[in-house]
Amino acid sequence: MTLVLEAAVLGILTGGVYALMASGLTLIFGVMRIINVGHGALVVLGAYLSFALFRSLHMDPFLSLVVTMPAMFALGVVLQLVFIRPLKTDREALSVLVTYALALGIEGVLGYVFTTNFVELRAWYETASFAVFGFHITWVYVFGFVLCLTILGALFLMLYRTSFGGAIRATMLNRTAAQLIGVDVDRVAAIAFGIGVATAAAGGVVFGITNAFNPGSHYDLISRLLTIIVLGGLGSLRGAVIAALIMLVSEDITQVLISPVWANFVFFVILVAILIVRPQGLYGVRVRDRI
Amino acid sequence: MSLLEVSDLSKRFGGVVAVDSCSLSVPAGTITGLIGPNGSGKTTVFNLVTGFIAPDGGEVHFKARSLAGMGPDRIYALGIGRTFQLARIFPRLTALENMLVPVRRAGLKALLSRGEWGHEKERAMEMLAFMDISQVAGTLGGALSYGQRKLLELAAVMMAGPELVLLDEPAGGVNPALLERIAERIRELNRQGTTFLLVEHNMGFVMNLCHEVVVLHQGHAIAKGNPREVRENPAVLDAYLGT
Amino acid sequence: MSGTPTIAIRAGRVRALKGLGLVVVGILALILPLIAPDPATTGMAVFTVMYVGLASAWNIMGGYTGYISLGHAAFFGFGAYSFGLLLNHLSVAPGYLPFVLVPVAGLLTAVLAVGIGWVALRTRAATFVIVTIAFMFMLQLLGENLVKLTGGGAGLALPYSHDWGGDFFNVPYYYAMLVLAVLALVISWSIRRSKFGLGLLAIRDDEDKALAVGVPTRSFKLTAFVISAVLVGMIGAVYGYYVTYLYPQFAFDPLIGISMVLMAFLGGLGTVSGPVIGALLLEPAQMEFAYRFGASRLYLVFYSAVFLIVILLLPRGIVPSLADLVHRWRRGAAGPTTTARGSREAVKAASP
Numbered sequence: 001m002t003l004v005l006e007a008a009v010l011g012i013l014t015g016g017v018y019a020l021m022a023s024g025l026t027l028i029f030g031v032m033r034i035i036n037v038g039h040g041a042l043v044v045l046g047a048y049l050s051f052a053l054f055r056s057l058h059m060d061p062f063l064s065l066v067v068t069m070p071a072m073f074a075l076g077v078v079l080q081l082v083f084i085r086p087l088k089t090d091r092e093a094l095s096v097l098v099t100y101a102l103a104l105g106i107e108g109v110l111g112y113v114f115t116t117n118f119v120e121l122r123a124w125y126e127t128a129s130f131a132v133f134g135f136h137i138t139w140v141y142v143f144g145f146v147l148c149l150t151i152l153g154a155l156f157l158m159l160y161r162t163s164f165g166g167a168i169r170a171t172m173l174n175r176t177a178a179q180l181i182g183v184d185v186d187r188v189a190a191i192a193f194g195i196g197v198a199t200a201a202a203g204g205v206v207f208g209i210t211n212a213f214n215p216g217s218h219y220d221l222i223s224r225l226l227t228i229i230v231l232g233g234l235g236s237l238r239g240a241v242i243a244a245l246i247m248l249v250s251e252d253i254t255q256v257l258i259s260p261v262w263a264n265f266v267f268f269v270i271l272v273a274i275l276i277v278r279p280q281g282l283y284g285v286r287v288r289d290r291i
Numbered sequence: 292m293s294l295l296e297v298s299d300l301s302k303r304f305g306g307v308v309a310v311d312s313c314s315l316s317v318p319a320g321t322i323t324g325l326i327g328p329n330g331s332g333k334t335t336v337f338n339l340v341t342g343f344i345a346p347d348g349g350e351v352h353f354k355a356r357s358l359a360g361m362g363p364d365r366i367y368a369l370g371i372g373r374t375f376q377l378a379r380i381f382p383r384l385t386a387l388e389n390m391l392v393p394v395r396r397a398g399l400k401a402l403l404s405r406g407e408w409g410h411e412k413e414r415a416m417e418m419l420a421f422m423d424i425s426q427v428a429g430t431l432g433g434a435l436s437y438g439q440r441k442l443l444e445l446a447a448v449m450m451a452g453p454e455l456v457l458l459d460e461p462a463g464g465v466n467p468a469l470l471e472r473i474a475e476r477i478r479e480l481n482r483q484g485t486t487f488l489l490v491e492h493n494m495g496f497v498m499n500l501c502h503e504v505v506v507l508h509q510g511h512a513i514a515k516g517n518p519r520e521v522r523e524n525p526a527v528l529d530a531y532l533g534t
Numbered sequence: 535m536s537g538t539p540t541i542a543i544r545a546g547r548v549r550a551l552k553g554l555g556l557v558v559v560g561i562l563a564l565i566l567p568l569i570a571p572d573p574a575t576t577g578m579a580v581f582t583v584m585y586v587g588l589a590s591a592w593n594i595m596g597g598y599t600g601y602i603s604l605g606h607a608a609f610f611g612f613g614a615y616s617f618g619l620l621l622n623h624l625s626v627a628p629g630y631l632p633f634v635l636v637p638v639a640g641l642l643t644a645v646l647a648v649g650i651g652w653v654a655l656r657t658r659a660a661t662f663v664i665v666t667i668a669f670m671f672m673l674q675l676l677g678e679n680l681v682k683l684t685g686g687g688a689g690l691a692l693p694y695s696h697d698w699g700g701d702f703f704n705v706p707y708y709y710a711m712l713v714l715a716v717l718a719l720v721i722s723w724s725i726r727r728s729k730f731g732l733g734l735l736a737i738r739d740d741e742d743k744a745l746a747v748g749v750p751t752r753s754f755k756l757t758a759f760v761i762s763a764v765l766v767g768m769i770g771a772v773y774g775y776y777v778t779y780l781y782p783q784f785a786f787d788p789l790i791g792i793s794m795v796l797m798a799f800l801g802g803l804g805t806v807s808g809p810v811i812g813a814l815l816l817e818p819a820q821m822e823f824a825y826r827f828g829a830s831r832l833y834l835v836f837y838s839a840v841f842l843i844v845i846l847l848l849p850r851g852i853v854p855s856l857a858d859l860v861h862r863w864r865r866g867a868a869g870p871t872t873t874a875r876g877s878r879e880a881v882k883a884a885s886p
Contacts, residue, residue, distance in 0.1 A: 108831050230657075381744075392744065
């Protein structure tokens with residue numbers, strides 16, 4: 001029983017980081033209606049940036065966020081301007097290919113610079129843990145979870161309490177209407193993309209601390225993230241968070257109760273089940289073109 | 292004999308009641324107009340009848356047969372066609388190809404056989420000529436003018452020989468000369484046996500063309516009769532001018 | 535005016551030229567192993583023709599309906615593995631006989647495709663892409679974890695003929711791939727000209743409008759999906775037989791899935807010849823690059839760069855852009871008296 005409890009707690013803790021990463025992904029979809037298949041690669045990039053800072057300056061991974069998040073934000077804005085904005089027609093389909101291409105490019109560059117050996121983000125306190133209910137929780141997991149909560153909280157606050165957040169939500173709901181009320185949708189799109197990529201940097205740190213990774217890790221990561229946002233409903237932040245928790249908790253419990261091998265599979269089983277019953281996901285909206 | 296029978300149809304979207312226990316019938320062989328102030332639910336009724344959305348209550352019967360649960364493609368195959376408020380055609384296909392898309396019978400043989408196509412192409416060219424747009428047969432839909440698109444849309448819908456055609460604002464956004472042409476075409480098609488139900492705001496157009504008029508207000512049918520009767524009905528005037 | 539041919543004659547000429555070109559290409563393709571028998575060339579030919587088939591097959595779904603599947607590698611791998619398992623469990627002797635069983639792998643792939651398609655097509659285009667990716671990873675996972683069936687990470691061996699020594703080895707596989715590629719092209723071409731194909735294109739342009747004029751969109755999409763998947767599955771089967779050893783991450787390789795998409799895009803979605811041209815251009819380049827830079831992962835940057843350049847500069851692909859150019863040249867040279875009928879001829883002649 002403790003095993004299941006431990007798995008559940010672990011699921012929640014890791015669910016947090018996936019919730020953060022998935023939020024960035026679904027935000028990007030909501031604002032620009034593009035599927036950023038490169039999000040996983042950006043997370044890995046963030047992880048490697050922190051890794052590089054750790055290797056050269058011995059900077060604590062959490063601390064490195066002060067550098068990497070703004071840097072990745074800027075990168076996100078640039079990527080959006082150069083590669084996404086020029087897409088005029090067939091945006092949804094083409095953006096998938098463009099972002100996939102970017103992911104491959106990032107993977108290639110990272111492989112060239114860092115080789116394909118697996119690495120991990122280290123912190124001097126990484127083995128410190130505390131006991132609860134008969135099992136141990138390492139502090140890094142908790143820090144990571146707190147970080148994700150904080151950033152998610154900041155994201156929600158921004159979206160629902162600031163006027164810029166209002167502009168983002170307006171663009172998500174109805175781009176044309178938003179333009180009509182004076183929202184600079186292009187600027188909103190670029191900044192939203194930047195924010196999404198910045199959250200990927202944060203996610204990258206927590207991901208990198210809790211997993212060994214190499215440039216090829218983005219495939220597994222993006223397939224999970226995509227599954228999560230489909231489950232939650234494309235464009236819904238609430239959905240992304242809840243879906244992430246559902247997915248990760250089920251995965252960890254399956255790992256303990258059935259076998260680690262099938263834990264990965266549970267993800268997809270849940271996805272398929274939901275798609276059969278509710279194709280738009282938990283909080284998604286049934287999209288019909290204007291009739 | 293009523294071709295289309297709508298009984299107590301209801302639909303709400305969240306808190307908004309779009310269609311409220313609406314009942315109307317369209318007699319075979321007529322041109323019936325569906326009018327009402329903006330937001331009275333006219334296009335929603337169209338979407339409900341043609342299977343794009345499912346009603347919350349009520350029924351639709353076509354030739355005494357219930358349309359419940361049918362998708363738009365099945366309904367078209369049964370004999371109900373429709374046009375859209377903003378004329379929709381396939382922009383990357385030529386006008387002629389647009390005419391050849393509509394599916395009469397979705398049988399495997401019908402779809403793969405090319406023998407049928409000779410006849411279909413002839414019919415399509417005839418229809419295009421009937422609408423006076425045969426000269427753009429080879430032009431891509433996206434390159435057509437709005438007026439040409441409207442004519443093309445109607446022509447294409449007629450390809451499968453529907454018995455009932457729902458026209459959503461056929462007079463919307465067209466100049467007076469084209470308007471007259473459209474009215475003439477509708478009259479001619481009606482003479483040849485097609486029943487029409489059209490939504491329109493252009494009163495002159497409706498009064499000249501329609502045999503019967505139904506008035507919708509806040510999702511409910513409040514008056515029906517011939518154009519003159521309806522125009523003088525106090526409830527109708529209330530709906531249009533009142534609060 | 536007497537020296538300038540009319541539009542109709544020019545269109546006729548273009549058609550004749552195209553026919554001639556097709557015959558020449560066909561003959562070249564048939565005799566390739568005879569005129570260039572060295573294994574390096576035939577090896578490249580096997581993979582190039584493989585991708586011609588893959589890109590054309592993928593195009594039947596992605597190009598015609600506009601539903602982009604990024605998970606077609608699922609069918610590729612499934613075809614390879616089911617073929618391998620078929621050969622092993624039926625103890626089929628290697629040689630020419632196994633080729634006869636390729637359609638069986640295709641049939642099995644059809645069953646899988648109906649299942650996946652039924653679920654995946656419940657969603658609209660954006661989600662569809664993601665679901666196909668998810669299914670591909672699912673199959674890869676199954677390939678890795680159903681160890682008793684597939685051998686898991688250790689891989690699955692397929693029988694191969696020891697009689698086909700040295701230089702000859704590539705040749706039977708080349709012809710098998712050629713047959714499948716031609717099959718894919720013939721199917722793609724006949725779909726394009728049929729009412730079914732027109733329905734698919736209508737779905738791509740405006741799915742709700744297609745429904746409104748009676749196009750049974752769900753069954754059309756599913757049919758296109760299954761046809762596309764079966765072809766890819768059969769090509770996968772021949773691939774498995776060719777490489778003689780299957781690993782899950784290489785049989786269900788997302789890069790294969792993305793390459794076929796890229797080639798179709800480069801050549802021109804929704805055209806018949808587009809994927810062919812895309813494959814002929816990209817695959818040799820890809821192999822060359824992988825050979826030179828494979829170890830350092832920089833070839834991924836190559837993929838990435840080509841992809842981005844193609845999408846941003848030539849969003850419609852090579853064939854439609856070329857067709858546009860030809861069309862404009864023809865109209866320009868004929869002068870301002872081009873009638874609409876003439877332009878129709880020109881458009882018809884220009885589109886493959």
